Amino acid sequence: MGVRQSRDSGEVQRLALYERTFAVVERAIGSGLFDIVAHLDNLKVFGHRPQEEQLLPLYQRMARALQNQGVATEINTGSYYRYPVKEMCPSYRFLQILREHGVPITTSSDSHFPDHLGSYLVEARQLLRKAGYLEIATFERRERRLVPLDDTE
Numbered sequence: 001m002g003v004r005q006s007r008d009s010g011e012v013q014r015l016a017l018y019e020r021t022f023a024v025v026e027r028a029i030g031s032g033l034f035d036i037v038a039h040l041d042n043l044k045v046f047g048h049r050p051q052e053e054q055l056l057p058l059y060q061r062m063a064r065a066l067q068n069q070g071v072a073t074e075i076n077t078g079s080y081y082r083y084p085v086k087e088m089c090p091s092y093r094f095l096q097i098l099r100e101h102g103v104p105i106t107t108s109s110d111s112h113f114p115d116h117l118g119s120y121l122v123e124a125r126q127l128l129r130k131a132g133y134l135e136i137a138t139f140e141r142r143e144r145r146l147v148p149l150d151d152t153e
Contacts, residue, residue, distance in 0.1 A: 015050040018043060022058045029065045035142055036106065037066065038074040041090045045083035052093055059094045063101035072137045072144060073103055075128060077120035078110025088124060095131040104137040104144065125149060 021043055029037055040062060043049060066073060079089040090098065098105065107124050111117040128136070128149060135146040 011050050011054075014048055015054055018050065018055060018058060022062055026062060026065045029062075029069050029071050032069070034071055035139060035144060036072040036074065036137075038076060038108065039089055040073055041094055042076075042079065044087065044089070044091070045079050045085050047084050052091065056093070056097070059090075059097045063097050063103055066098070066103045067101040071103075072106060072139075073098060074106045074108045075124045076108045076110045077124050078108070078112075078116075080123075081116075081119055082110075082112075088120075088127060092127060092131065095127065095133075099132045104146065105133060106137045106139070 025037060025040065028034060041049075041055070041059075049055070065071075073090070075095065076089040079085055080087060095105075105128065107121050107128075109117060109119045109121055111119060125136075133149060135148050137144050138147050139145070
C-alpha cells in the first residue's frame, strides 16, 4: 500500500508541476509580448511527467491560448537528440491538438553547437505532416509568413 501511495503521490506532484508551469506560460502568451512561445512541454526532458492522458486538458488550454492570441509555437528537435526522453517537443499528441486549433508552428533544432544546426529537422517536418500541418511559420522582423511545408525541404 505504501509503495502504491507514493507512486500516486508522485503522479499528483508531477501533474501539479505541469499545471503551474503551463499557467505561467499561458500568462506569457496573454501578455502580447511574444510572437512565438517555445518549449511548451519541455518539462518532460528527463522523463518525469504524468500520464499524457492527464495532460490533455492542459494541452487544450494552451492551444486555445495560443490560438486566441495569434501566437505561434515550434517543434523542437533538441529534446529528441540531447535528452533521455528522446521525444520532440511538443509531443505528437500535443502537436495534433495544436494543429486542431490552427496554431502556427515553426521548426527548431535548438542547436547549442554549430554541428547540431538543423539536426533532425527532416524528421520534425515528417511529424508535422503526420499531425496534419501543411505549412510552417517563418519570421522576419516580427512579421510571420506561412510557407508550405513542402517548400522547406
